[in-house]
Amino acid sequence: MRKIFSTVEHNPPHTYGDCFRACIASLLETDAPHVLHDNCDADRQRQRIDVWLAPRGLAFVEFPLAVPTLKEALKFGGTFTQFSGIHYMLSGRSHRDTGHYIVCRGSQAAHNPTPGIKIVKPFADGVFWMGIIADRL
Numbered sequence: 001m002r003k004i005f006s007t008v009e010h011n012p013p014h015t016y017g018d019c020f021r022a023c024i025a026s027l028l029e030t031d032a033p034h035v036l037h038d039n040c041d042a043d044r045q046r047q048r049i050d051v052w053l054a055p056r057g058l059a060f061v062e063f064p065l066a067v068p069t070l071k072e073a074l075k076f077g078g079t080f081t082q083f084s085g086i087h088y089m090l091s092g093r094s095h096r097d098t099g100h101y102i103v104c105r106g107s108q109a110a111h112n113p114t115p116g117i118k119i120v121k122p123f124a125d126g127v128f129w130m131g132i133i134a135d136r137l
Contacts, residue, residue: 001087001103002029006114008037010098019101022113023089024049024060026103027133054136062089062131070119073128078107080130089131092119099123101131 004025010017018034025032035048049060065073070092077088087105094100094117102119103111112118122128 001026001105001111003111004113008034010096017098017100017114019113019117020045020049020089020091023101023103023111024133026111026113027087027089028056028058053133057136059134059136060131061134062129064127065122065130066127068122068126070121070128073122073130074104074107074109077104077130081106086132090119090128091123091131092128093121093123094118095120 004022006017006019006022008016008018016037016039021032021034033048033052035045040048046060046062053059065076067073067076073090073092077090081088085105087103087110089101090104091099091101096117100114100117100119102109102113119128
């Protein structure tokens with residue numbers, strides 16, 4: 001994995017952060033589009049990244065982790081990926097009360113694309129989200 005950092009600050013309504021883009025780009029070690037530039041919802045974000053990943057034979061798959069703490073989310077991620085050893089993305093709410101993505105491996109954060117921003121809790125619905133890039137074939 002090549003560590004790629006965010007370039008767009010989360011400052012609504014003027015700009016929307018690109019930590020998601022930076023994580024995808026880090027995992028694929030290539031440039032990736034900024035899919036939140038117009039503050040779209042999560043469904044539209046997923047549609048946009050899917051359009052970009054599909055010709056590459058890849059898909060982004062994400063699922064909720066109903067655990068109360070970041071430590072438990074990382075523990076689950078480590079257990080889920082223990083045999084594959086793959087990197088995965090994890091999202092939750094930051095200390096600024098906005099969503100944030102990081103790249104993890106095992107039960108550890110491997111790359112935070114936005115220094116100074118941390119995931120500190122689950123989203124308002126009580127879940128963190130774990131995402132992987134999967135082969136479509």
